[in-house]
Amino acid sequence: MKQAVRALFAVTVIAVLLVSLSACSENTPAALNINDLRTDPGAFTGTLTVTGILGAFSQNDPQIFGIMDKSELQCTSPNCNKFYLPVRYAGPAPAYGDELVVTGSFMPGTSLFAATDIKIVRNHNL
Known part of the structure; x- marks a missing residue:
């Protein structure tokens, strides 16, 4: 009987932890690749996250x-x-070969991407 109660308690604790973790995780979409935008950059509106070199x-x-x-x-x-x-x-320029995750949006009527945030993942020796 005690083993059944302990097992039920352990399962309950694990379930509560899993629900808590899923509720706390960010629901941010994956970053787009440059080739995803290549054919028609103007088709993408709003804030985007893009990854590239x-x-x-x-x-x-x-x-x-x-x-x-x-x-x-x-x-x-x-x-x-x-x-x-x-x-x-407008911030400090990253280095040549840096792999970047860039957040921003396209400037209206252009294919120029206005970045509001840049994260450097690593540098590739180009």
Whole structure:
């Protein structure tokens, strides 16, 4: 009888913990890849989270850089047709080759992504 009560108590504690953990977890959607946006960036509205590799800097504006899809790391020939999503960020610029998780939205009427937050995941030696 005592074993049955202990087993029931243990199962109840585990169930309560699982419910608590699921209620506390964030329901944030997964980050989009650059190639998800490539065909029609204007179709995406609102706040988005995008992941990519910083592969280019604007020569005219230090706050603008281009990020490419992580899959582009596989292409090492000069004939690759890489797509760079232009990102404007007012904070400190990440480094060339940084893998980024960027949160922001597209500026109205453009394909320029205005970043409000950037997290650096790691650096890739490009």
